[in-house]
Amino acid sequence: MKILYINPARLQSGLDSIITGSPLSLISIAAMVPEHDAKLFDFKVDKYREKRFRSELNRYDVVAITSMTPQIYSALEVAKMAKEHGCTTIIGGYHPTLVPEFVAKHEYVDFTVRGEGENTFKEIIDYIDGNKNDVSIKEIDGISYLNKDGKIIHNNERQLECNLDNFPMPRRDLLKGKLYTYLGTTTQQIETSRGCPHNCKFCCIIKMWRNSNQPITYRTKSISRIMREIYDVDWKNDFIFFCEDNFTINVKRTHKILDTIIKSGVPSKMHFSCQSRVDTLYRNPVLIDKLYKAGFKQTFLGIESVHQQSLDAMNKRNTTPAMVQKVIKSLRDKGISIFGGIILGFPGETKRMVRQTIQYAIDLDIDVAQFTPITAFPGTEFYDEMKEKGMITANNYKFYDLFHPMMRTDQLSSRDFLQLVAEAYAAFYLRSWIIRRAKEYLNPFGKFNWMLSCMIRLIKQGVLGGMGMLYTQGITTKVISDELRNPEELMKDIYISSENPIVKEPKENIKPKILTHDKTIELISEQT
Ligand code: B12
């Protein structure tokens, strides 16, 4: 059979307008059925012309589409088109997992895949391709579909694969000729683990990777498998991005991976980046040295808020803003750039509190900041809680892009959110940011001189692309409020003093707690 794998349209807002990541989902499921012809069409990087695309669809038997929440309309549009050309359609990924009814109700979607895709996809393809194993559709776990009477059927949940090494290597050959860039650097992604034992209020990871009979579903690949994947990437790229949400969950394992990378000599030829957590790096400062030695030049950190009450309510109790300040300084001192995720307007935060977080992000002097109006993804408990309180304001999933507000709070209306997001981007990027960054990045003897080799793309995509996106959204310095223009007054209750802009510790002096599940994590990951 001929299978066309599709990553649907990119967004015009948020990260997606300046970052393009390769669809690891599609190349992972494609690896499960190597006997079938495969082609990957990525709306983010391939040129789309409807007429040509339609004639292409005529040549395929099956169309497999991935979709996050804000992409879902584009995914459905592609599925509809594919059905018009006689293809069998399969949609998987975050949105189909979180809200399967929304996808499965369309008669042009044949199979909606929930959760981990590899084994389910193989079984669907075998079923379509002559059904040699003679199974009934009811026996394929992890799918939802319409039956003959137009009723949505949800089959049993798909159990997660215990050993991720059992999955074949992702089909990187399908990415040939496609350019993926992360803030100006060419990047390929590798996943070394799945799942997360934490439970941040706003996150949907635990809904994605889970067996409902098991609370923790964190699984890892072995070090030898990770090294095979590193050698499998096209080394013409500037970076390998360890793309799971939290690369450093298990500290012992992270040390082992980093030691192996250092010994391999790879860091002299390739840079690395990852996503991590402040509390882990704070408690394990040696990891920062080792990340540096292993060639890590970028880290994504969830900074979230300067307000401990919000961090506590988000289930990030063991992180304090003072810890964030310390970790960021240590990383940047080594020349590791920081991409910070900041959440604006968690329930309980007033406009002034949000502005204090914006100013804190500016003072942290991080390289890149993504300001997200608090977002509750459908299918999460947080969404249900907000829905019950009547806080959800956007039904259209295209607004769930971490840029547009999709809810309000008791303190902030949608209009307030729009204003605060605009202010955050304007205050962060449109004042001294360019000068500060240029001074660091253009210094051939400075610690960020590794950026020089990708400077042209960085300027074109990161700076001009990013600025262009802000201007098209009407974001200029005019939107910055008087409150944010007077940082000394704004931050007087936050910092120890204006000469000493260290965040005051809360009165009860929160001590970072070792979470009970940290011990479990060490145990689970002994397999490495
Ligand atoms: C790397 C990454 C990116 C990269 C690249 C993504 C891409 N390829 O398009 C970049 C940085 C570009 C990115 C952008 C965005 N991202 Co992102 N991203 C991730 C991250 C960290 C890893 C994704 C990944 O590659 N995982 C590994 C693969 C193997 O897993 P997978 O994608 O889930 O696929 C498996 C299953 O889902 C399933 N499956 C998936 N698709 C299909 C299709 C079929 C046919 C089948 C059968 C199965 C199947 O099978 C796969 C194998 O088991 C995830 C978090 C995470 N840990 O997953 C967030 C995450 C997916 N991103 C998220 C978001 C919100 C965004 C943005 C909207 C952010 C923004 N404001 O710009 C954009 C939107 C992108 C878009 N196209 O619309 C959310 C999605 C939430 C949601 N409900 O949709 C996540 C979960 C982060 C989070 N914690 O909130 N992202």
Ligand code: SF4
């Ligand atoms: S640590 Fe990251 S992946 Fe884990 S629950 Fe929190 S936000 Fe989600």
